[in-house]
Amino acid sequence: MAESKKNSRRDFLKSTAMGVAGALMVDNVLAQSIGAPFKGSVLGANDRINMGFIGVGNRGTELLKLFLQEKNNCRIAALCDVYKPYLDRDLKSVDPRLTSFSDRIPAMGETFESVPVKYSDYRKLLENKEIDAVCVATPDHWHALITIDAVNAGKDVYCEKPLTATIYEGRKMVEAQAKTGRVVAVGLNRRGCPIYQQLAKEIPAGKIGKVSVAGAYHISNMFPDGIGSFPSETLPAGFDWDMWLGPRPAREWKRNIAPYFFRWHHEFSSQMGNWGVHFMDVIRWMLGEQAPVAVTATGGKYVLKDDRDIPDTMQVIFEFKSGVIVNFAIYEATSGSLFQDNKAEVELRGTKGILTASESGYAIRPTTAGQNQKWSSDKLIEAENFSMKGAKDLADGSSANSTQTLVRNFLECVKSRRTPLCTLEDGHRSTSFAHLANISLAMGSRLEWDPEKELFTNNDKANRMLHYDYRKPWKLNI
Numbered sequence: 001m002a003e004s005k006k007n008s009r010r011d012f013l014k015s016t017a018m019g020v021a022g023a024l025m026v027d028n029v030l031a032q033s034i035g036a037p038f039k040g041s042v043l044g045a046n047d048r049i050n051m052g053f054i055g056v057g058n059r060g061t062e063l064l065k066l067f068l069q070e071k072n073n074c075r076i077a078a079l080c081d082v083y084k085p086y087l088d089r090d091l092k093s094v095d096p097r098l099t100s101f102s103d104r105i106p107a108m109g110e111t112f113e114s115v116p117v118k119y120s121d122y123r124k125l126l127e128n129k130e131i132d133a134v135c136v137a138t139p140d141h142w143h144a145l146i147t148i149d150a151v152n153a154g155k156d157v158y159c160e161k162p163l164t165a166t167i168y169e170g171r172k173m174v175e176a177q178a179k180t181g182r183v184v185a186v187g188l189n190r191r192g193c194p195i196y197q198q199l200a201k202e203i204p205a206g207k208i209g210k211v212s213v214a215g216a217y218h219i220s221n222m223f224p225d226g227i228g229s230f231p232s233e234t235l236p237a238g239f240d241w242d243m244w245l246g247p248r249p250a251r252e253w254k255r256n257i258a259p260y261f262f263r264w265h266h267e268f269s270s271q272m273g274n275w276g277v278h279f280m281d282v283i284r285w286m287l288g289e290q291a292p293v294a295v296t297a298t299g300g301k302y303v304l305k306d307d308r309d310i311p312d313t314m315q316v317i318f319e320f321k322s323g324v325i326v327n328f329a330i331y332e333a334t335s336g337s338l339f340q341d342n343k344a345e346v347e348l349r350g351t352k353g354i355l356t357a358s359e360s361g362y363a364i365r366p367t368t369a370g371q372n373q374k375w376s377s378d379k380l381i382e383a384e385n386f387s388m389k390g391a392k393d394l395a396d397g398s399s400a401n402s403t404q405t406l407v408r409n410f411l412e413c414v415k416s417r418r419t420p421l422c423t424l425e426d427g428h429r430s431t432s433f434a435h436l437a438n439i440s441l442a443m444g445s446r447l448e449w450d451p452e453k454e455l456f457t458n459n460d461k462a463n464r465m466l467h468y469d470y471r472k473p474w475k476l477n478i
Contacts, residue, residue, distance in 0.1 A: 022366030060137035084238030168467035170428030186427030208350030215277035226306030281430035
């Protein structure tokens, strides 16, 4: 290679407007633990990763702050958003209709090491050869398109949950990652929690006996106004609504759709996707399960008179081949707790004990002998109550902030080419629970599911809901 072509990325960046040291270009290596060969440059252990952020609204801002704390491992090199005040990080320029309606408008005002390059179109950001990895925190219906385009462009990806808008998208994302060999991590933050990491080993090993029932719920009393009712309005200045819609059908803008409230509209997401994916992920992880074989959902818009088109009340039952039933409930017109421990977020009921857990700790209560049963001492277990409240850094070096742990792990995996704590396959399988539930609700029936073929076996109409036709010109580049 000619000497002029041996310039390191650090030398190149010093001569550009970015002006900050980056990662040295080195020879190609094989990806470790992620399947397909990695083609391109890799970073050394001491090099910093140039991150691009695609979507810097509410959740994107939260993640941006966490990545900014990892200044020894990365630098924020580029930002992309379809709303100019978010791109400019200028709260004063946000439309007053948004700030007066929503408490989820980010304060912004971050301090960057150097001014990030700004893009209104993510495809332009992906063309930037100096970006090593991207964080995708857009609305859910964009995740598959951007992630697949990113890995095809040679970028590693941290993608926020829920992973997809359809089950088909998730499988195609997994295939694209396998083909390109890029590192892709999913932001199911409980995967970074030491409590759940411990329980995911101990529960399948029989800690509470054979589990037959598990459950979780999301309760938020949104009575009486919900997300409100609004007419179509003129767009906020600097908001590219057509780009925000992307593959979804054209429609007029309302303040209770975007930028924040899209998850109460079925075309863009759901509360099953927003909350259910978190809890279904951690439950199936602790059970050692991959996917259900049947789902039954019921519910509707029973109370709230707002613009949502998803249920305010919903109950779902997932059935596993191994003989476990998982219950999930969404109650957005009431309040309170369904568990004995009102601080818990999930519950597993076994033959020997009942587990309630959250990211702060867990409790195990022994069960008692039932009708016609006389237990010997070998069937008994002791109560446990372990709390992590107030914990900072743990003995194994991980952080009590589970999302920060995922971020740090992702950056380490970009350098090492190892498998992240929450893989794309994990994200896809756990997000599929939400899609299965929503399809069952739409069909009004119990659906049987083949986890290997990823098809319903008893309802052809339901199979037609595994994906949708994108609005032109958008397509998955696979």
